[in-house]
Amino acid sequence: MSASEAEFEVRVLAARWEAAGVISLELARANGGQLPPWNPGAHVEVVLPSGRIRHYSLCGSREESDSYTIAVLREAAGRGGSAEVHDTALVGKSLVIRGPRNNFPLRPASAYVLVAGGIGITPMLSMARELTTRGADWRMHYGGRSLESMAYLRDLDKLACAADAPVEVRPQDEAGVLPLDEIVSAAPVGAAIYGCGPALMLDALRAAVARLRPELEVHFELFSAATPDASGDCAPDHHERPFTVVLAHTGKAVEVAEGKTILEAVRDVVPEVPYSCEEGFCGTCCTKVIGGTPVHRDTVLSEEEQAAGDTMMICVGSCSSAELVLDL
Template sequence: MTGSRWEAANVVSLRLERPDGGGLPSWEPGAHVELTLPSGRIRQYSLCGPRDDPHGYTIAVLREPSSRGGSAEIHDTGLVGRELQIRGPRNNFSLRPAGSYVLVAGGIGITPILSMARELAARGADWRLHYGGRSLESMSFLPALDALACAVGAPAEVRAEDESGMLPITEIVSTAPAGAAIYACGPGGLLDALKSAAASCRPDLEVHFELFTAPVPGEGGETEASRHEQPFTVVLAQTGETVRVTDGTTILGAVRDVVPEVPYSCEEGFCGTCVTKVIGGSPVHRDTVLSAEDHAAGATMTICVGSCSSAELVLDL
């Protein structure tokens, strides 16, 4: 890590470079990297720097008082000058072709949305941006967004809750151009409101979203990760070992008993770190990171929250 700067109150951006100064893999808007912190924690952060910088990745991290330690470690540990392991870039939130785009960000959710705005501006696409936060002091990248919107003449609404209230979700959805694609990132309440508004008054719109926190249990399709309809056996194809999964145990927990190095992070089905190839069996999906098409195909699954409806599940581990 070669540098850091404050982007807003409690938000620090970090620049990641290779120790030898070499080039880094290219990436597309919406991509993220997995960062292994000195403690061993693995966290995912969206890339929000310029894509034409071949030697550096930029991420931004909000200090979360209720986090499980990752954001506090980044804010409190002197990481500049230290070598950290990263994986990726990976992209579960890529831009798809559309006639027009509506970008919606809440809080630190601006990080992937910023890269999308830059890309759409470069393409000359039809797009507009709505960005909400608790206060202007807490909202990151405002100068960059202002300059970008002014340069291309794209409408950008910035709304601080303490001054102007929350983003008008129903209005944003109802006034979107016909057939527009909505890309949104932020807290679960914002995304639920967008999906609900689109379903009720604008079924012509596609809503694509990325979560930075897990859904509230019982909402958004999430179920209890350690609850299973019936016990089943997991076969680890690479070693031939088997583990038994019963109520009270997650697939991830059972697998880690024999493969402790299997990667994982959120344990709530929204980050994608533990996505694993399925070779056999019938996975039951409970995540919010894989698409409906991925769920239907059954070729991969998130083993931190998933289950199985067959007697045996074969994983590429």
């Protein structure tokens, strides 16, 4: 946790059904008072009663400084976090949260195209609110499995009316998947495209931009691990050869064996090292690199940040040098 990042106790004030399989939680500081300010695209790290750590986008109003709102989709094939939120009577209980963090900020642009898939609507909703407040030119395309499964439709309708912004709601069972080629082709000149949702949708969105409008900027956030690329690489990654990681705080050398991740090896020595998704998309295990050459396989760091080589996600990253020195 960075020095500027807060950790504090909150109380769950309310739980609401937003759509089939989607529940929202309203959180307030347990001892009262204001919560840290945040910007659209931010998320918080939530420590659930079981000790599981999960990341959820903030999707409430930034004007409400005494509460945060998160939304959780029940994932049938998940690792237990979403089921715990849905199955536990959390109202009135206390949770620890950390943050807010923002790996997905709004950048200046002349226009914005927001593309959401499923629960990816949560950061898009806060962005739409902010852009409406700014009087910015924006439009949204929102796809989901069915109309019943798509959260925050009323909120989007109000925002669309307030901003006179086009919002396409596309349930797959009625209208098919989002027409990404059409969306990209119709984007205004100078627009920034923001996407959040399943990895396959985002892969297709980035491919459409590269093929049809390479001059446009694409910003994205995943709610699952990256899909394999042409070489077969994907997160989580295990190493094909052993190498050594040196922990700078103690000078201890840790061997990362073939088939093991840096995180797994380090946890044997430093069990308190922070981590969450273990798939390279949440940013919890971001670690400063002091020496050696990291190999990046995450979806958090930008190309420039990866090229700098001074930080890495140790849950999926590797190294091309014989030794890697980490600030641990």
